[in-house]
Amino acid sequence: MDSRNQRKTTITVHSFDGRSESFKEKRYDIDSGSFTTVLDALIRIKETIDPSLSFRYSCRMGICGSCAMVIDGKPSLACETKISDLNVTGKGIDVRAMQGHPLLKGLVTDFDDFFQKHKEVFPWIIRHNISDKYDDTEAYHQTDKQINKFLPFAECIKCGLCIDACPVANTNKDFMGPQALSQAYRYIADSKDQGRKYRVEALDTLDGAWGCEFSGSCSKVCPKSVDPALAIQLLKVDIAKYRLIEK
Numbered sequence: 001m002d003s004r005n006q007r008k009t010t011i012t013v014h015s016f017d018g019r020s021e022s023f024k025e026k027r028y029d030i031d032s033g034s035f036t037t038v039l040d041a042l043i044r045i046k047e048t049i050d051p052s053l054s055f056r057y058s059c060r061m062g063i064c065g066s067c068a069m070v071i072d073g074k075p076s077l078a079c080e081t082k083i084s085d086l087n088v089t090g091k092g093i094d095v096r097a098m099q100g101h102p103l104l105k106g107l108v109t110d111f112d113d114f115f116q117k118h119k120e121v122f123p124w125i126i127r128h129n130i131s132d133k134y135d136d137t138e139a140y141h142q143t144d145k146q147i148n149k150f151l152p153f154a155e156c157i158k159c160g161l162c163i164d165a166c167p168v169a170n171t172n173k174d175f176m177g178p179q180a181l182s183q184a185y186r187y188i189a190d191s192k193d194q195g196r197k198y199r200v201e202a203l204d205t206l207d208g209a210w211g212c213e214f215s216g217s218c219s220k221v222c223p224k225s226v227d228p229a230l231a232i233q234l235l236k237v238d239i240a241k242y243r244l245i246e247k
């Protein structure tokens, strides 16, 4: 860390106590530099001040999606959020767990429901004839145009930030949510896939694609610019076409 740019920063962590099911507000003063991320700060707090602080992380480089939390009111990845970008007035940083997922402990949330819904949209390539997988010349050949149809939606790192930002997912726990719906479209848009029928059957419901009210907040917080809001609108068009024209 460049010592010339160091400054004191107060990190306020709203930590969930799994036993009493309440929140404890804890304040920690740390030195931060120009490139110190919120995750760096949390790791330092855990290593030098409070070993009881609980949070999840792995890659430290915006790939695994584990460090998703709410930082100064915005669902964000802690490893991609620099303290110097937020603490401009020296007011400190506010950190809490995502509220759109069940809370476990500290800043850690439960992803069981998230992955269950992800599984329900069949997030894999479905082929009528599974022996196709041995045919790498025809069945899986794609043009650039075909690849570009699904590639922008294939960058999802499953961090759950889009669910946290979604007003529908936060009020209706049965709603499939922007992550699962956008990933359903990712596979429908893939020319290699032949499983559209199964996904349409699963998502042509009020808690499926039609539950989305197009607030667009999911796309605003997505750290990979996947644009789930766009994917869901394209999914609605695809479902309507399938029901009205193709079936």
Ligand code: FES
Pocket: 057, 058, 059, 060, 061, 062, 063, 064, 065, 066, 067, 068, 077, 078, 079, 080
């Ligand atoms: S630790 Fe992997 S995305 Fe932040």
